[in-house]
Amino acid sequence: MELPIYFISDVHLMLTESSEEDAKRQSLYRFLNFVRTTRGTLFFVGDLFDFYFEYPDMIPKSYFDFYNKAFQLRKAGVDLRFIAGNHDYWVLDFMKEKLMSHTYFDDTTFSIRGKNFYITHGDGLLSWDYGYRILKKIIRSPFFIWCFRSLHPTTAYKIARKVSRTENHPELPTEIKNKVRTELKKQASSHFEKGFDYMVCGHYHLNELIDAGKGKLAVLGDWQDQPSYAVFDGKELTLHQWENDD
Numbered sequence: 001m002e003l004p005i006y007f008i009s010d011v012h013l014m015l016t017e018s019s020e021e022d023a024k025r026q027s028l029y030r031f032l033n034f035v036r037t038t039r040g041t042l043f044f045v046g047d048l049f050d051f052y053f054e055y056p057d058m059i060p061k062s063y064f065d066f067y068n069k070a071f072q073l074r075k076a077g078v079d080l081r082f083i084a085g086n087h088d089y090w091v092l093d094f095m096k097e098k099l100m101s102h103t104y105f106d107d108t109t110f111s112i113r114g115k116n117f118y119i120t121h122g123d124g125l126l127s128w129d130y131g132y133r134i135l136k137k138i139i140r141s142p143f144f145i146w147c148f149r150s151l152h153p154t155t156a157y158k159i160a161r162k163v164s165r166t167e168n169h170p171e172l173p174t175e176i177k178n179k180v181r182t183e184l185k186k187q188a189s190s191h192f193e194k195g196f197d198y199m200v201c202g203h204y205h206l207n208e209l210i211d212a213g214k215g216k217l218a219v220l221g222d223w224q225d226q227p228s229y230a231v232f233d234g235k236e237l238t239l240h241q242w243e244n245d246d
């Protein structure tokens with residue numbers, strides 16, 4: 001794996017056009033241009049798309065400009081890695097082989113320059129999230145996927161637009177944020193006890209780099225209104241606000 005290693009998550013590229021979406025994409029593409037100049041590796045740590053469900057012969061057209069941009073990066077030698085999130089788990093060969101160099105359907109780990117990384121999208125991690133873990137099993141099951149794939153794509157995407165609208169998700173209240181942070185720290189500490197130095201996760205949109213005992217936990221932000229990225233330069237993992245502190 002080539003350095004530097006970048007991590008972004010929860011971009012939630014939308015199926016529907018809007019001025020906010022356009023601004024977000026332009027900001028993302030400026031970031032991708034920047035990554036293109038440094039080369040290295042870029043991890044999309046889940047929920048890159050607000051909804052992505054690929055068919056054997058079809059891909060969603062709303063993301064055409066992103067595909068184009070990502071393809072340019074790959075051609076320029078950037079190693080693109082995709083961790084499937086709860087909004088974009090349903091990828092087939094277009095995403096896995098044409099666009100990304102690696103796709104992960106579960107948590108992944110790697111070691112580089114003596115540092116051990118634990119990477120996860122993070123959905124279903126919270127101890128009280130029982131209902132969600134059951135739902136996760138269902139919507140990732142081959143039978144559910146087979147049923148959904150049997151729907152006409154227009155119908156399938158109509159349902160998905162209703163279910164996965166992230167723009168309506170309010171920011172978490174401070175009290176819940178604190179509870180989530182404490183729980184994630186606990187999870188991270190147990191990984192650090194096993195010898196990991198860094199844990200990177202998405203999903204919770206906290207946009208924070210947290211010291212948790214022997215290691216550091218990056219809970220990435222989203223790209224709705226606080227674009228940020230984490231980067232490992234070979235020495236340490238840092239978190240940056242894109243176009244704010246760069």
Ligand SMILES: [Mn+2]
Nearest residue numbers: 047085086203
């Ligand atoms: Mn998520």
